[in-house]
Amino acid sequence: MKTIPLTASFLLIVLSTFAVAQETSENDDTASMRWLQKFNGRWRTVSRSPDKTVTHTGSMTSRSIGNRWVVNEFQTNMGGFQCHALQTLGVDSKRNVFIATWVDNALDYRWNYEGELDQEKSQLTFVAEGPSMTDKGATARYRDLYEFRNEDRIVTTSQIRGGDGNWKTFMSGELIRVKDSQSTGKPNVATLLMFQGNAEQAINYYTRTIPNSEIETVTKYVEGENGKAGTIKHATFRVAGAKLICIDSPVEHEFDFTPSISLFIDCESETQVKSVFEKLSRGGKVLMPLDDYGFSTRFGWLTDQFGVSWQINFGELK
Template structure:
């Protein structure tokens, strides 16, 4: 028996627009909606009748206007990498679906016609193609696409035998691929670690700076490893910049250091002076507001919580 690889690949990929002894009676109206249902990215699965052989592949379907889609199939069938392209469309004058198919297995171009069955759920295509058993001969094939729902299509591939019966030689399904979850890009935000004063500090900063606010607060509860009521995790915004803060659940031997500061560009001389005064209250002035050459109005201060701030108005030189 001579096996023609084109036919096997055609049905294994579930891309065949196969075939019938006689074409089904045309439906009352061939709708372009059925063509558009194919649009998208799909996983294809095909199985032998006894389910002992399964191949998995992919189909990418793209619309060309309202009446056509172009489908591209790829699958690895036991070492043979099948690559095929199919056009699928509507001939409304003749009230039928039409298609063509080419692949890397044969130099034969397939032409198909199809209609919907009486239930309007199955799309049946018919074609004449190279025989699977007799070299040089042709045979009739039929492939049925049953639309279970918008994201799942069951397929049945059949050949017309000498006794006039349809024999299923492959079945399978196409499953629409769901969009990947959005890629979360890495982000950075300063995190301030306090020892019991995180909430008070956060509220103070929000009151001092414009364009500020508290976004999220999560506190420890009884039984957790932090003091109940203290900040487990909080996010807030200072002058448009997102900051994080926590209350350390354990005592530590270090504090904030001026070697890391929060730098804020202010909008006016009055604003920089007002903010500096509030931060310096109970804190430590490292550089008073002045003209230092690199800026006409700059100051450096550590607030009462130990956090260091560099405030600036004017262009840095």
């Protein structure tokens, strides 16, 4: 009887096993696996301390391995230290849980996580055992949360469990997808506001005051750079959904904002236009009181306490 060489037999076993696995993988299109694929792509990363005094920025590249795994590669500048990390995310279908690993060039430790999605299928929570931050040689319980706010933005939270059993946040952040237009030379336009030392105060005020507003990224000057340490080197935020950029000028200058350029807000109701106008005008100057001017039934123009000019409107312009 003719025998098949050992190497050929082994190859046949591998190929047949792969074929079965491939068929199972293609047919087992679960919600968990589809959820993992949302990571695919390139992302900008921002991480902050709880008091937001420390901010690190970087990048993440995510790619699929079949439909059961994604591999995320991180590059982050942490105050001069270039952190390089690799994360795997996958689905253990037998136990119906997510599994993950994490390694980086800062620690000689491999993290092993297990996690699950919430009922809304928007937040993934991972838990792991790792080196204690305070007790050398001891371990602690950690938790990482990934929440997809939309397909282009993930909010992250890192927590440690204290002796009282409660989870304490030691780092938060977000991942913002890099669009194709940002990597193919196509231009993007956003308004840039240049402040003189009070940019952080301004963007915090705007995102609290105007509905559908949020801070996306913040980078601050550190000692030794050409701007004052602690002021805004570069920040992106959204006001009523529109993207804005702001900085604190690294040098003093005589010029400031001018009403010849204004940010224009269309409000959804009379109550909203009144509320936004009233809040933004506090400490500033009203150029046109909120009123019916013919071209609009409810319109106002003001300069806020930071010198930025706003035109607030409700209703169709004529």
